[in-house]
Amino acid sequence: MMVSFTRSITDTMHELSVLGLVSKAKVSVRVHSGTQFFKLYLINQDDAFFGYYPIRPNKVVAQGEAIEIYDLVGADATLFHCSMNEGESSSGAQQVSQARMWFDRSLGDKAYGTDDPLEVLRPAPQGGEAASRRVEDELTEAEGSAVRTAGLPVSGAVAALEAAHASGRKVAIVSNNSAACVRTFLLLHGLQHLVDAVVGRASYQPEAMKPAPGSIADALGPP
Template sequence: MRPAEVIAQAGTLLLDFDGPVCAVFAGFPASVVAEQLRQVLAEGGHANLPGSVATSADPFDVLHYAATVGSDEARYVEVAFAAHEVEAIPSAMPTEGAHGLIRTWHASGRKIAIVSNNSTSAINAYLDLYDIRAAIDVVSGRTGPDTALLKPNPHLLVQAINDLDVTPNECVFIGDSLSDVEAAEAAGVRSIGFANKVGKSALLAEADAVTSTMAGLVANS
């Protein structure tokens, strides 16, 4: 199915944040954040990390590992992670066409939500920075250290759907990762994969549609 067809059938738009809306760590590399989170663990006596965690450039890998170590470690790492996400927002790069899609969708009277594993504090900071908060009805993001609630778990999507007071079959979720597609399927929501990098189209093949641009969706909204 073409993205235009999926969009046309939807009454409610759910958007992942990092990717479809902006590149959160465009100016504050995720690898730097991951290293700083490893330092938090080291200061708590956990310097000897598994190889994959010790070398990962993804802060979420460190957060997930911290959750296996203990509740205190998970809480400390998550708080530090959220602070770094907020710090990264001023240098985040808006995705071409994303703000236009958000404003166009909102102007049509249809509901729209941000659904993301990123912290709500970072998402809200971005919405304020670009003055698009009024166009977003609901923000469903990370609010604590419980990584079991993050995508691919459908929890955040279900939370957004409930807060919007809509049904899953009237929603479409745009995300740029396999976990987004899996979460959408688990929540009973149609999905559009945002293939913003080479090779992602194959990764997102299980989505109802795949697009390489957010800008191309604006005319079809």
């Protein structure tokens, strides 16, 4: 029954995309081995629908004998809606934040499983707005310290910048690091005069980092 319902929901979500009602549809399912006491739907990381399974008396037949049991009836669950749009400090927003963390229980494993701080930042919004902002702020501060002890520019980089500058071409640096970090690096190595624009990652928008094209478009300017 659970598999059937899951397939039905997945097919319905994909149909929304096929019909052009949404630009993109993706369904992710989490299953654990414990008895299901509730159902939880998380929509676009902003809205959650939660409901407890009603417990009803029932009879099942085992080895030819009728046995009275208490059954969990998921189909009869009443769903309650919570939304981030209710305000960051609202109970609804806190419910959604907790739902995000419960739904993606592997979030912590993802963070501990990488030594790339940007790969920690990418899934941070799944932990809620407060967690996302804290990760961003901590990363920006760490970048500011690390850039001061970073090594020299990679081989050929300075020559390429000088050649572009000498030819009259404009140069923009597009980075998933913060713009402040990049500007500090240029200043420390006396390269700031060779670069016309620096586009760093958008604050508190890890989904906009490369390979998303937005930062490239910002660097190129209006068509």
